[in-house]
Amino acid sequence: MARHIVARTTDIPPGGNKVVAVDGRDIVVFHVNGEFFALLNRCPHEGAPLDKAACVARLTSPEPGVYQRSRVGELLRCAWHGWEFDMRNGQSYFDPARVKIRTYPVVIEDGETLAKGPYVAETFPVHIEDSYVIVET
Amino acid sequence: MSDVIDRPLPEAEAPAKNRLRIIDCDVHPSLHARSDLNPFLSKRWQQHMKTFGDHLRTPYIGTTPYPRSSPLIARRDAWPPTGGPPGSDLAFMRKQHLDPLDIEFGILQVLDMFIFSQQNLEFGAAIQRAVNEWQLAHWTSREPRLKAAILVGQDDTEAAVAEIDRCAKIGQYVQINVCPRANEPLGRRRYWPIFARAQELDLPLGIHVGGYGGHAPTGGGWPSYYVEEHQSNAHSVAAQLSSLVIEGVPERFPRLKIVFIEGGLGWIPATTWRMDQHFDRFRDEVPHLKRRPSEYVKEHFWFTTQPIDEPDEARHLRSLIEWVGVDRLLFSSDYPHWDFDDPRFAFKTPLTEAERARIFNGNARALYKL
Numbered sequence: 411m412a413r414h415i416v417a418r419t420t421d422i423p424p425g426g427n428k429v430v431a432v433d434g435r436d437i438v439v440f441h442v443n444g445e446f447f448a449l450l451n452r453c454p455h456e457g458a459p460l461d462k463a464a465c466v467a468r469l470t471s472p473e474p475g476v477y478q479r480s481r482v483g484e485l486l487r488c489a490w491h492g493w494e495f496d497m498r499n500g501q502s503y504f505d506p507a508r509v510k511i512r513t514y515p516v517v518i519e520d521g522e523t524l525a526k527g528p529y530v531a532e533t534f535p536v537h538i539e540d541s542y543v544i545v546e547t
Numbered sequence: 548m549s550d551v552i553d554r555p556l557p558e559a560e561a562p563a564k565n566r567l568r569i570i571d572c573d574v575h576p577s578l579h580a581r582s583d584l585n586p587f588l589s590k591r592w593q594q595h596m597k598t599f600g601d602h603l604r605t606p607y608i609g610t611t612p613y614p615r616s617s618p619l620i621a622r623r624d625a626w627p628p629t630g631g632p633p634g635s636d637l638a639f640m641r642k643q644h645l646d647p648l649d650i651e652f653g654i655l656q657v658l659d660m661f662i663f664s665q666q667n668l669e670f671g672a673a674i675q676r677a678v679n680e681w682q683l684a685h686w687t688s689r690e691p692r693l694k695a696a697i698l699v700g701q702d703d704t705e706a707a708v709a710e711i712d713r714c715a716k717i718g719q720y721v722q723i724n725v726c727p728r729a730n731e732p733l734g735r736r737r738y739w740p741i742f743a744r745a746q747e748l749d750l751p752l753g754i755h756v757g758g759y760g761g762h763a764p765t766g767g768g769w770p771s772y773y774v775e776e777h778q779s780n781a782h783s784v785a786a787q788l789s790s791l792v793i794e795g796v797p798e799r800f801p802r803l804k805i806v807f808i809e810g811g812l813g814w815i816p817a818t819t820w821r822m823d824q825h826f827d828r829f830r831d832e833v834p835h836l837k838r839r840p841s842e843y844v845k846e847h848f849w850f851t852t853q854p855i856d857e858p859d860e861a862r863h864l865r866s867l868i869e870w871v872g873v874d875r876l877l878f879s880s881d882y883p884h885w886d887f888d889d890p891r892f893a894f895k896t897p898l899t900e901a902e903r904a905r906i907f908n909g910n911a912r913a914l915y916k917l
Binding site for chain 2: 456491
């Protein structure tokens with residue numbers, strides 16, 4: 411599994427995202443509720459860019475007139491046809507068994523650790539005081 | 548179809564002379580603001596627009612009777628960075644749609660202010676003229692890939708014919724558009740002067756779904772939900788196909804070409820089969836028809852593909868395309884609306900190169916003489 415340093419944690423504000431090109435694929439990295447999630451930046455339906463998706467909440471209702479929001483910002487609603495996916499694992503909400511977005515593991519490592527490791531690509535400026543988002547493909 | 552798309556986008560373009568460019572038969576431009584029309588309106592109608600606005604047979608002003616999926620029924624990524632509604636910024640339309648999808652031509656379908664359904668007929672005539680002029684001034688003269696249609700509200704047939712004649716003299720338009728929801732079914736004789744003119748000018752008649760004709764949008768009455776109302780697009784155009792064929796429009800106007808836009812495909816075989824079945828049994832009722840209805844459909848009618856049907860099994864879409872006929876289909880995207888079809892991914896069934904060439908380009912090129 412290749413590891414790619416794609417951003418500083420501070421590059422992606424909470425609620426925001428960043429699209430990075432990794433081996434010819436556009437991968438979108440979301441920052442939500444203190445976590446980072448990486449997904450292929452294409453809806454499996456017609457290929458819409460997911461960085462433009464609405465980041466919405468899970469909405470549940472135990473009875474008429476009462477509703478609860480949870481996991482605010484963790485669910486994607488595609489910008490085109492409104493297909494909904496769980497950012498955490500790429501699963502669709504309407505057909506979780508069949509339709510999903512490819513997801514990629516994400517780790518956060520601080521610059522000091524990276525500086526010691528084998529991933530200091532010459533083209534990447536490394537500031538060891540920062541933390542970095544690493545996507546594994 | 549793979550359930551997970553994880554292939555990279557195609558890298559290299561095919562060589563320029565071989566590549567299949569796209570003709571998109573349903574592109575929606577928008578007014579930035581209604582005042583965009585002022586240069587094309589007399590003081591009297593500018594004042595009217597400002598003071599009274601629309602008179603449509605619909606319960607709300609400034610919105611649709613059914614909340615529709617997303618603001619201004621648009622793709623959420625289609626709002627121009629410069630402001631204004633989706634479809635209002637030519638530079639952004641080029642950047643987001645025309646250039647990346649390699650659109651060779653886009654046929655404009657203006658829905659703003661729904662000129663077809665204005666109940667004040669004089670105001671309707673004034674804004675239909677203004678919208679037709681605006682299409683040239685703001686769009687086609689600035690972007691040669693875009694082609695305008697002559698919009699006419701068919702319920703004032705006389706004004707419609709006058710507007711067609713005015714625009715035909717200018718010569719920049721590739722189609723005459725009427726509406727599938729008017730006061731009467733489209734095949735009725737009151738509308739025939741429009742069809743006569745379309746045949747004379749050899750301009751296809753375009754019929755884009757939508758409109759407020761004052762009737763419930765389904766034969767069963769008023770829908771309760773948007774998802775239910777959305778079905779009525781297909782009901783309306785199925786009714787209009789039957790009306791045009793059975794009233795004898797293609798028989799009376801043998802060179803008329805008619806395009807249904809945004810009605811989808813699934814309803815076409817069923818409607819045509821049933822017309823044939825009943826024609827075979829009851830032809831004495833309609834002796835003005837000399838041929839089976841399906842023969843008129845196969846010669847006179849074209850259908851744009853969006854919203855493409857998505858049956859659970861891809862082979863069913865394949866059958867549907869064969870039943871309708873590859874030569875009847877015109878690709879359309881509906882950009883920038885939310886139910887947009889991407890020409891690269893919308894068809895979830897394999898097509899041969901020859902079929903793709905016809906659906907995505909050749910059929911429209913021949914029909915619109917592009």
